[in-house]
Amino acid sequence: MSRAATPARRAGAIGRSAMVHLVLGGYCLLVLAPIALVLLNSFKTRAGIFDDPLGLPTHATLSLAGYGKVLGDAAIGHMFVNSLVVTSVSLVAILLLGAMAAWALTEYGFLGNRLLALFLAFGIMVPIRLGSVAILQEMVALDLVNTLTALVLVYIAQGLPLAVMILSEFVAAVPQELKDAARCDGVGEYRIFFQVVLPLIRPAVATVAVFTMVPIWNDLWFPLILAPSEQTQTITLGVQQFVGQFATDWNAVLAALSLAVLPILVLYAVFSRQLIRGITAGAVK
Template identity: 40%
Template sequence: MATTLAVPGTAPATARAATPPGRRTGGVRAALTSTLLWVYAAVAILPLLTMVLNSFRTNQELVSEPLGLPAEPSLAAYQEAWIEASFSTYFWNSIVVTVGSVALSTVVSLLAAYALARSRSRLMGVIEQVFVSGLMMPVFLMIVPIFYLLDAIGMVSTRTGLVLVYAAVSIPFSVFVLGTFFRQLPGELEEAARIDGAGPLRMFWSVMLPLVRPAVATVVVFRFVPIWNDFFYPLILVRDRTRYTLPVGLTTFFGEYQTSWSTLFAGLVIATLPLVVLFLLATKQIISGLTAGMGK
């Protein structure tokens, strides 16, 4: 009888043949997809990295070597942009308007979405359709009545007026997203809370709200970014330069410092940094909210 000798360090031919062809194809596809994603991430990060590096360089270095590294990193461009170019004022206005409008719209939308999602009355269904219909209204068509309304109540060129406008525009989307999440929660949770003696507010705050943290993080991110970058409403509704937000202030900034490249890059970094921080924080919140909901 003939015997088969296996060479040390090699697998038998039968073991190699046992690997399904589909599994090998799936591994190749996964490796190719991962490589393409890493290449895309590098291409997307490269402009941001170039912007940050150039903000620490001088104008002479940028003219002589546009894509080089900082010879002697300096914060002079940031100081000039923050103080002399009034970026501190623009930045503070954007923080107040964006955070205020997102916070106001999120609180109102949470309460409205919870009431609409857990109610079964026909009237609540009609009210929900009114909220959702706001998604179909182009914001640019509302600027004329909004301007006359703010002018009549004396809120043109005020941060409060912008906060109210942005909050009102954000509510339809927020109610739609949050209402979808509230409907996915089982009703047994509310019944158990009622048996334990919890009232409606206690039930909402302690039981339902922790379970929709992923939705809250999604709403905050999706409303923070467009409001922070919005140019249209502040341009029309704000006349005082001291009330400009960053997008409108950047237009004036580019006109005054068009030859100071390092200052321009520093201003762009200042305008972009809050969005990067928000995305990092929101990612952690979404993951923690999902795991908390699964654990409960």
């Protein structure tokens, strides 16, 4: 009976595995197809883009005019720098403050601990864009409109709740024996956090970094509201200058979008192993 059932189980397992791979492959195709379409058409002439948007660049349609215009525009370079500054500063602050808050919430019992955790969970459920008017009024009162500081502060507030909730699960999983042994050796709390806890939760930190960076880099809403001036425009907002009411420079638009995707792809390539480890570790908790 068991021998007869074994081939059936194997066939069922193979079928389920094939189905899972088919679904994941379809999802990857759905996600990567638009990116591939943008990259392919960024190397075409305007006529080639409209005549055959799904085809590969040919000798007749190959053109680097869009990249020449984008790379030759000093304002675009300045926008890239703005995006890099805002994203990197926000990311470092979110990871550092989020990890420290997760350590405090999981390691120390204090009055209002659960209430604070609930407050952070509420920050995940309520989109920050609902408070755009109040945020704008606050930035006007603080004289921070058209500054990168305004964007950094908003993105820190936006990313902290999710970072704390994710990192709290991983910090809580650090063996208590390691921390107690360090305390017995006279190690201070800051050194325990930075030298014992942080190295053990690197996969979670990488996961939070990727999930936090993408919405910050791609955001158009808050740069348009809080920092629309030429000196503070980000690359996502800057691409709009190639979009006109009557004529759109699609070569430049697609080239700028292709270059804007590069930092995210590089970050994923660098942290892909840690990202996958963090996701799979969170799946079994």
